Amino acid sequence: MKLTSYWQDTATPGADHRRTPVPDRVDVAVVGGGLTGTSAAVELRKLGASVAVLEQHTIGWGASGRNGGMATTGLAIGFGTAVKRYGADRAVAMFRTYNDAIDSIEKLVADHAIDCDFARSGKLTLAYRPAHFDAMVKTRKALKDLAGHEVITVPKADLHTELGSDFYHGATVDPLAAGLHVGKFVHGLAKTADALGATICENAEVTTLDRHPGGGHVLQTTRGRVHAGEVLIATSGYTGKVTPWLRRRLIPVGSFIIVTEPLAQDVVDRILPHRRQASDSKNLIYYFRITPDNRLLFGGRARFAMSSPDSDVRSGQILVKAMTELFPYLAGTRIDYTWGGLVDLSMDQLVHAGERDGVHYSVGYSGHGVQMATYMGQRMARFISGDAQANIWGDVGFPPVPGHFGRPWFLPLIGGGARVLDAIS
Numbered sequence: 001m002k003l004t005s006y007w008q009d010t011a012t013p014g015a016d017h018r019r020t021p022v023p024d025r026v027d028v029a030v031v032g033g034g035l036t037g038t039s040a041a042v043e044l045r046k047l048g049a050s051v052a053v054l055e056q057h058t059i060g061w062g063a064s065g066r067n068g069g070m071a072t073t074g075l076a077i078g079f080g081t082a083v084k085r086y087g088a089d090r091a092v093a094m095f096r097t098y099n100d101a102i103d104s105i106e107k108l109v110a111d112h113a114i115d116c117d118f119a120r121s122g123k124l125t126l127a128y129r130p131a132h133f134d135a136m137v138k139t140r141k142a143l144k145d146l147a148g149h150e151v152i153t154v155p156k157a158d159l160h161t162e163l164g165s166d167f168y169h170g171a172t173v174d175p176l177a178a179g180l181h182v183g184k185f186v187h188g189l190a191k192t193a194d195a196l197g198a199t200i201c202e203n204a205e206v207t208t209l210d211r212h213p214g215g216g217h218v219l220q221t222t223r224g225r226v227h228a229g230e231v232l233i234a235t236s237g238y239t240g241k242v243t244p245w246l247r248r249r250l251i252p253v254g255s256f257i258i259v260t261e262p263l264a265q266d267v268v269d270r271i272l273p274h275r276r277q278a279s280d281s282k283n284l285i286y287y288f289r290i291t292p293d294n295r296l297l298f299g300g301r302a303r304f305a306m307s308s309p310d311s312d313v314r315s316g317q318i319l320v321k322a323m324t325e326l327f328p329y330l331a332g333t334r335i336d337y338t339w340g341g342l343v344d345l346s347m348d349q350l351v352h353a354g355e356r357d358g359v360h361y362s363v364g365y366s367g368h369g370v371q372m373a374t375y376m377g378q379r380m381a382r383f384i385s386g387d388a389q390a391n392i393w394g395d396v397g398f399p400p401v402p403g404h405f406g407r408p409w410f411l412p413l414i415g416g417g418a419r420v421l422d423a424i425s
């Protein structure tokens, strides 16, 4: 079993940028080489700006190379909660942004011929309790009435047409959602940015970020210093001490994934006959899908813990147990990959993008960043270039997490709370 991401292991990276010199001066420095950073770099080059992507490891090393590869519709908080909190009009606008974000991936893939197995396979949201299915039926009606968006409800009696498991109590299907090979996608974006003239610097950790007295900012990296007119922070769950204001506002939560050996076609057809992107309604969520080469990818916030090799292995064991509880016929199936990564939860589980002390940022994707990070990278590129309307999240307040100043000491408490809620809800 490999303790590495299946997506990274089966993608072909572009040129090796670990020694590409850090430029002296650029219009925009982007910190972070994930989907936010690389999509921003592509758009910034199209807008004519000189740009350097500064990545402390390699392209896609963070969440962008480690996720489930599901570009799904809907908000992390759910449409019903969004309507209650922000009113119907704003909730509809937020909801539609996620659909636009999936379209933006499709367009990037087509425009730049990025070979990444993008497919509109649809999203299956599974009810963990009968009451969760009742809530899904209500949300379906609200989505139709308020947003004109159609999802299909599947009662438990019909669930066998969508899933080879008796574990759940019904589901909804949203046909707009897509799956893709995120490793190929993030490297494809980086290759595109490179071809358009962006400077990509890997192994270039930004260690300090200061305003330059003459204007702009100076970023000190482990491989040299760059003077940038503008800065975009795209560090998601890996946001660190260089931007303490942002770090206080994000909870880095581990999410973990296992991937099986390639499965026989009849087994794949039994698990997910329509190869949809699936997730359930628990607080300690499970999500799963079939990879392009017929493996089952099964993930979850198995434990509220940070990701490390030891943590990934222990989480992987929990996920194997969960997978065989859902699909008993997979008992004994070989697990080829186990890994983990950090999700950047914000307090309200909304995206937060804007400018603070002259530094731009886009973070807080809260587990829904495949589409939204890609979209927001492009939008923030336009925002930085002077389009004030481009940041659709600019009016959302961004409070700090109480008591959070460095390491997230409170994760076990949140995890315990989520487990209790799942048990009693």
Ligand SMILES: Cc1cc2nc3c(=O)[nH]c(=O)nc-3n(C[C@H](O)[C@H](O)[C@H](O)COP(=O)(O)OP(=O)(O)OC[C@H]3O[C@@H](n4cnc5c(N)ncnc54)[C@H](O)[C@@H]3O)c2cc1C
Residues within 6 Å of the ligand: 031, 032, 033, 034, 035, 036, 037, 054, 055, 056, 057, 058, 060, 061, 062, 063, 064, 065, 066, 067, 068, 069, 070, 071, 072, 204, 205, 206, 207, 234, 235, 236, 237, 238, 239, 240, 242, 254, 255, 256, 257, 299, 340, 341, 342, 343, 344, 362, 363, 365, 366, 367, 368, 369, 370, 371, 372, 373
């Ligand atoms: C296990 C897992 C499963 C997920 N599944 C899904 C899914 O199926 N669907 C979905 O929509 N979302 C999913 N997500 C969330 C999604 O992957 C992220 O929201 C998205 O990839 C964030 O992209 P990003 O570019 O903003 O950040 P990242 O990809 O995390 O990139 C941030 C980068 O910043 C770099 N960095 C940090 N500090 C510095 C510094 N000082 N100097 C230089 N570089 C720095 C890091 O090395 C990292 O590469 C999942 C996340 C995880 C962890």
